[in-house]
Amino acid sequence: xxxxxxxxxxxxxxxxxxxxPRTKIISLFVLMVAVFMIPRDAFEMMFIGIGLIVLLLLIGxxxxxxxxxxxxxxxxxxxxxxxxxxxxxRQGPELQSWDLNYSFLNIIAAAVLxxxxxxxxxxxxxxxxYFAFMLVGVIIILNQLSLGNVFSTGQxxxxxxALLIGFFIMMRLIxxxxxxxxxxxxxxxxxxxxxxxxxxxxxxFLRINTEEIAMIISISLRYIPTLxxxxxxxxxxxxxxxxxFAEGKLKDKVMxxxxxxxxxxxxxxxxxxxxxxxxxxxxxxxxxxxTRLHQLFWNRLDxxxxxxxxxxxxxxxxxxxxx
Amino acid sequence: xxxxxxxxxxxYQGNDNKAYLALSNITLNIKDTGEFIxxxxxTGSGKTTLVQHMNALLTPLSGSVDIFGVKINRENVKKKKxxxxxxxxxxxxxxxxxxxxxxxxxxxxDIIFGPKNFxxxxxxxxxxxxxVIKVVGLDESYLQRSPFNLSGGEKKxxxxxxxxxxxxxxxxxxxxxxxxxxxxxxxxLDVFYDIHKKLNKTIIIITHDMxxxxxxxxxxxxxxxxxxxxxxxxxxLFTNKNIDNWNLDVPDLLNLIHxxxxxxxxxxxxxxxxxxxxxxxxxVVLS
Numbered sequence: 001x002x003x004x005x006x007x008x009x010x011x012x013x014x015x016x017x018x019x020x021p022r023t024k025i026i027s028l029f030v031l032m033v034a035v036f037m038i039p040r041d042a043f044e045m046m047f048i049g050i051g052l053i054v055l056l057l058l059i060g061x062x063x064x065x066x067x068x069x070x071x072x073x074x075x076x077x078x079x080x081x082x083x084x085x086x087x088x089x090r091q092g093p094e095l096q097s098w099d100l101n102y103s104f105l106n107i108i109a110a111a112v113l114x115x116x117x118x119x120x121x122x123x124x125x126x127x128x129x130y131f132a133f134m135l136v137g138v139i140i141i142l143n144q145l146s147l148g149n150v151f152s153t154g155q156x157x158x159x160x161x162a163l164l165i166g167f168f169i170m171m172r173l174i175x176x177x178x179x180x181x182x183x184x185x186x187x188x189x190x191x192x193x194x195x196x197x198x199x200x201x202x203x204x205f206l207r208i209n210t211e212e213i214a215m216i217i218s219i220s221l222r223y224i225p226t227l228x229x230x231x232x233x234x235x236x237x238x239x240x241x242x243x244x245f246a247e248g249k250l251k252d253k254v255m256x257x258x259x260x261x262x263x264x265x266x267x268x269x270x271x272x273x274x275x276x277x278x279x280x281x282x283x284x285x286x287x288x289x290x291t292r293l294h295q296l297f298w299n300r301l302d303x304x305x306x307x308x309x310x311x312x313x314x315x316x317x318x319x320x321x322x323x
Numbered sequence: 324x325x326x327x328x329x330x331x332x333x334x335y336q337g338n339d340n341k342a343y344l345a346l347s348n349i350t351l352n353i354k355d356t357g358e359f360i361x362x363x364x365x366t367g368s369g370k371t372t373l374v375q376h377m378n379a380l381l382t383p384l385s386g387s388v389d390i391f392g393v394k395i396n397r398e399n400v401k402k403k404k405x406x407x408x409x410x411x412x413x414x415x416x417x418x419x420x421x422x423x424x425x426x427x428x429x430x431x432x433d434i435i436f437g438p439k440n441f442x443x444x445x446x447x448x449x450x451x452x453x454x455v456i457k458v459v460g461l462d463e464s465y466l467q468r469s470p471f472n473l474s475g476g477e478k479k480x481x482x483x484x485x486x487x488x489x490x491x492x493x494x495x496x497x498x499x500x501x502x503x504x505x506x507x508x509x510x511x512l513d514v515f516y517d518i519h520k521k522l523n524k525t526i527i528i529i530t531h532d533m534x535x536x537x538x539x540x541x542x543x544x545x546x547x548x549x550x551x552x553x554x555x556x557x558x559x560l561f562t563n564k565n566i567d568n569w570n571l572d573v574p575d576l577l578n579l580i581h582x583x584x585x586x587x588x589x590x591x592x593x594x595x596x597x598x599x600x601x602x603x604x605x606x607v608v609l610s
Contacts, residue, residue, distance in 0.1 A: 230423075233418075233420075233423050234423045234424070236375065236380045236418075236423075237418045237423040237424040238424060239380055239411065240378055240380060240411050240415070240416040240418070240486075241411075241424065241436060241437035241440060241485065241486070241489070242408055242411055242412060242437055242440030242441045242489070243440060244407075244408055258426065259426050259436070262426035262427075263422060263423055263424065263425065263426050266422065266471060267422055267423075270422070
């Protein structure tokens with residue numbers, strides 16, 4: 001719970017911190033498009049992309065550990081999509097195939113392995129690796145053993161496309177999340193808000209109230225850490241009344257979550273009420289024209305950064321079109 | 324038995340990856356019966372962190388806490404060698420803000436939530452709820468109301484009732500009287516004092532009110548900048564120690580006694596602990 005870094009600003013001192021938030025937001029979008037433009041078979045380009053990201057983290061003095069912590073909640077999603085692709089994607093030439101024997105004893109043996117994994121996973125530090133071992137183990141059991149009478153056989157086939165697409169989806173997600181983490185890590189929420197407002201200005205012609213949207217986003221970002229701290233306190237208060245958040249049956253779990261969520265909602269409503277009052281007390285009028293305490297300045301650094309990201313975009317478009 | 328702190332350190336991780344000391348080298352012994360302790364100190368001195376160690380909500384970074392014979396330290400908790408839930412029934416902790424714990428539809432359901440978690444059956448829990456709601460100074464009609472429509476003071480009382488219904492051996496209260504009117508504050512403090520006297524239970528109260536400390540406490544703990552700087556009786560603290568350094572205040576009654584001594588030359592035979600005692604002694608001295 002404490003390690004969630006989405007939306008958290010970490011003070012630092014590098015070129016990323018000196019850049020104009022507008023540049024950072026526009027570059028983020030440009031680079032995201034560039035990542036999606038990379039064709040499926042261009043391995044070299046994906047590796048160049050990853051190399052560029054690592055370079056960005058190194059020059060920008062962003063700790064890779066922080067970014068990894070931001071990626072960790074996504075790990076499950078990443079592995080899930082990868083496994084799904086491998087199991088169900090049947091395009092392209094076959095790479096490898098295994099015969100699977102289904103018999104009662106085989107299935108029981110596999111189930112025993114899964115149970116063993118469930119009970120021992122909390123003692124193992126590298127959970128993802130351990131999960132992979134479990135999967136491989138199940139496949140080996142079903143492939144090698146044929147205990148008792150085999151009532152059905154199947155095949156596990158891995159196709160080239162499956163591996164490729166699985167890998168690319170993973171890499172794209174990782175790059176995009178890393179880029180957005182870099183943006184929020186290196187930009188103060190207030191600057192981010194200013195930047196968003198400036199970037200969204202053109203939408204005003206469509207009669208969309210950009211100022212309000214920017215404010216909503218910035219308030220949400222601002223309150224993520226506060227609400228997390230609050231959730232922590234509520235969990236402590238309920239733990240001292242005997243709620244064990246680590247264990248319990250399904251019925252208990254539901255009760256535990258309710259005992260956390262209800263106070264969370266009530267505190268959030270109360271907070272938003274107080275915030276609205278505080279803003280009104282300082283004469284905040286939605287949509288009024290106002291001057292800024294902090295003005296945004298465009299430096300040469302911003303031009304360079306924008307040009308570099310545009311070059312990257314053009315590069316990936318060219319590769320897609322030409323190759 | 325009781326709670327024993329052995330060289331406990333604790334740090335909080337800040338946003339900027341810096342560690343903030345909350346407890347430094349705390350060694351402390353609290354008996355499981357017969358103590359009435361007040362814990363005082365500036366805001367941010369580590370009082371709340373200290374009491375959260377007392378029912379194993381937090382685990383010491385180094386050192387250990389012995390709670391009713393169960394040793395809580397980093398290793399034991401990480402390897403899940405110890406069961407924490409029974410400890411939380413024995414040491415009841417009331418949080419400063421009732422909003423953090425009230426969540427049920429009715430006050431009664433909220434009060435029986437704690438006991439039910441510790442395996443008390445529903446009928447017994449409801450019986451207890453009817454008792455404790457009176458103990459905290461509300462009547463039974465409150466049991467069917469929603470906890471969210473109550474005033475701040477009433478919420479506070481309900482949250483205290485929720486912990487009392489667990490029947491803990493040691494009761495810890497984090498600023499139980501903040502946000503209460505003077506009358507309600509005194510009534511509630513008397514409730515705690517009664518529980519302490521009748522059942523001989525240990526009570527620990529965090530407070531900023533020096534009058535409470537002076538009138539009720541048998542023992543006072545002072546925290547300052549994550550250190551435990553004083554552990555002893557309140558009279559000694561307020562008369563001999565240099566309390567200005569700890570940002571503490573002198574209780575009103577003591578100020579009055581000093582004035583009586585200095586300006587009127589009245590020497591009292593003993594140190595009175597409350598207004599009644601002062602009045603009795605004055606009657607004797609003046610007549």
